[in-house]
Amino acid sequence: MKKIIDSNYLFRVLQSKIVNHHFAIAAKGVTRCRLSYDDISSVVIPFPPSIEEQKSTAQIIETESTKVTHFIQTKNALLNCSKSKGKALLLTP
Numbered sequence: 001m002k003k004i005i006d007s008n009y010l011f012r013v014l015q016s017k018i019v020n021h022h023f024a025i026a027a028k029g030v031t032r033c034r035l036s037y038d039d040i041s042s043v044v045i046p047f048p049p050s051i052e053e054q055k056s057t058a059q060i061i062e063t064e065s066t067k068v069t070h071f072i073q074t075k076n077a078l079l080n081c082s083k084s085k086g087k088a089l090l091l092t093p
């Protein structure tokens with residue numbers, strides 16, 4: 001059987017805001033949300049025709065996602081460092 005969609009590409013598409021928004025609208029329940037087969041199968045997943053394009057797209061998203069994660073971690077570390085220094089300055093007579 002010919003592979004028509006790359007699993008990493010599908011993973012990234014399912015993480016997208018538009019797909020998550022679709023699922024949030026379709027979800028039923030308050031404490032435990034559920035999605036029916038029809039809810040899930042009604043999602044339109046755009047995908048390039050070739051596996052190579054899908055892999056390339058997934059790799060670009062992964063690379064950019066890693067950069068964003070690193071940026072957030074660095075920002076949080078700097079904020080924590082500045083908070084520590086601010087507390088130290090307040091405690092220093």
